[in-house]
Amino acid sequence: MKYDFDKIIERRGSGAIKTDVLKEKFGRDDLTPLWVADMDFETPEFITDALKRRLEHSLYGYTSEPEEYWPTVIKWIQDHHQWKVRQEWLTFIPGIVKGIGMAINALLAKDEKVIIQPPVYHPFRLVPQGNRRDVVFNPLHENEDGTYSMDFENLEAVCDDKCRMLILSNPHNPAGIVWSRDTLERLASFCHRRGIIVISDEIHCDMALYGHKHIPFASVSDEAAACSITFGSPSKTFNIAGIVSSYAIVPSESLREKFYGWLHANELCAPPLFSPIATIAAFKDGENWRRQMLEYIEGNIDWICSFFAEFIPQVKPLKPQASFLVWLDCRALGLNHDALVDLFVNKARLALNDGETFNPGGQGFMRLNVAVPRSVLHDAMERLRKAVSDL
Ligand SMILES: Cc1ncc(COP(=O)(O)O)c(C=O)c1O
Incomplete structure (x- = not known):
């Protein structure tokens, strides 16, 4: 078609x-x-049709997650990014920006800081600051040809003992960068060594262009898996941001206990009726x-x-x-x-x-x-x- x-x-x-x-x-x-x-x-239309089919049932009460929800997400990630995600690593979240806020509240003490690498998607600064956490900038290095690289020397220099979280835009908004494996491995090694949690925001990951290949941060090494929270969603790729269909992936059991425990306590990880329907349609037929x-x-x-x-x-x-x-x-x-x-x-x-x-x-x-x-x-x-x- x-x-x-x-x-x-x-x-x-x-x-x-x-x-x-x-x-x-x-x-x-x-x-x-x-x-x-x-x-x-x-x-x-394969998403609209799936939503319409459910709308035709005229009762929209509380619903449970459809059985095929997580297997469909897992298969999509495996097929597209060759990353084997286990079902217990996954949970629904009500939006990625909200997910960043929730992770800050669940995981950081009041005096702990968040590193971001500007120029970058503005909620990466606004959300920590709105939650009264200091933000530390590690600006991207602008290369002669207008492309950008991560500045690891400066990262060492600006990072102190209070830096406990780094938010990564992977791929990067606004510069459209698909980070290389080498860069992600270096970042993982640095953050793991320093006890820094990496929030890898991968909302743009299914839209690599011109033969580039997205690499999930958590998949690059055991260190990356141990220190990271990945956020994903079909919302950008399939133009369904208004439906809210994001999810988190946390391989580390101890991080899951803390973060998912907090989400469960606040009933923040139950998807609304239409999210799994749109996600399944997108990932099965899209x-x-x-x-x-x-x-x-x-x-x-x-x-x-x-x-x-x-x-x-x-x-x-x-x-x-x-x-x-x-x-x-x-x-x-x-x-x-x-x-x-x-x-x-x-x-x-x-x-x-x-x-x-x-x-x-x-x-x-x-x-x-x-x-x-x-x-x-x-x-x-x-x-x-x-x-x-x-x-
Ligand atoms: C990098 C990045 N993260 C998150 C979002 C928004 O995600 P959500 O709508 O799930 O909060 C956007 C939207 O522009 C984005 O570009």
Whole structure:
């Protein structure tokens, strides 16, 4: 079956954050939304049909987990990432960002700190700080060619005895990095030695592009398995973030006792009715859709990369190795933060996430979500070209 990613779905009025809070966030609503990390592609029919089938039963009382829920997740991970996960390692969580907050509350003392590696997904800073924990930055090292590496020397330097957790974006949002085995092994060895729990957020893991291969952090070594909590979800890949279908994977028994014990005590690991239904449908029937979607995303990325090179060479997109977010280096435009935002929002009428959101290292960058029908992208880029040429 051939899926149609060119189809335009009107999201305004559906309550979508991407379209319906534009005015609140950007001060105007006549913008093309290329920000929030969900896709403007229709949720595939094998998921909608599964949900509809359950909806037809007109009683939505308390439900137990379907028997095939975890075996389906386990098979997906084994088939896609060659990682053998045991059922007792898994639990539902009501969202990955919430999972980070819950892990902090369950596992860290009040004076213990969290390391993050900016520029990175902003809740990695906001959630620890909101829970009154200090955040320690180990900024990614920007290489000459615009790619990034982890800075292990600086990690040694900034890490003190109070650092007890490190949050890893694997693959990395916003720079689209698929971390190498070597990097993950080094990180595991460092964190294990120092007694640091690694939260590996792998929400983008099923969207590796251009032949790159995602490596689950916990799978790289015994040390990694012993010190890590992995979070995953079908929500990004299959565009079902609103359904909330995340899960945690914890191989270490002692970590499970603490973390899952806390989750159970607070009844936070029972999935709502629709989560397992959507997850099972996605992971059982979604492979063909996933492949076609990624091919379309690669087409969009290739197209914008040539467009920028030809028409807006001052903006340099970092070609992502995974997912549908493109990190745009706009520093050669020579604009300060306000002027850069003004260019995108008021002149080009585009809503992107501005780089400063992603903490140190994000200044002068913008994050572009290319998971939109190509005609929308064409129109958006033309407007950006005109706005830049009018500067
Ligand atoms: C790296 C990363 N983690 C987590 C999330 C959100 O996950 P959830 O909706 O399960 O909290 C996002 C969404 O953009 C993300 O990019």
